[in-house]
Amino acid sequence: MKTILKPLSYIGLLLTVMPAFLVFYGVLSLDNHKLLMLIGMLLWFVTAPFWILKKKVD
Template sequence: MKTILKPLSYIGLALTVVPAFLVFYGVLSLADHKLLMLAGMLLWFVTAPFWILEKKVD
């Protein structure tokens, strides 16, 4: 499960960073930028907590 969640989380992070550069270079419209950023944010916040917050065994 963790092997699937990590790549999905990193894709979510990439979707929040890469579109900003694409808008800066004129490749992407602002509306598409906002949509990709929203998708990346949702993907990150849905997948990351499951592999970042590890349960400690006492």
């Protein structure tokens, strides 16, 4: 499961960072920027906690 979640998380991070640079260089419109960042944010927050958090051992 971690092998699937990690790449999806990193894709989510990439979708939150790259659109800002693409808008800066005039490649991407602001509306598409907002949509890609929303998708990236949701992808990151849905997948990352499952492989980042470690289980507490008592």
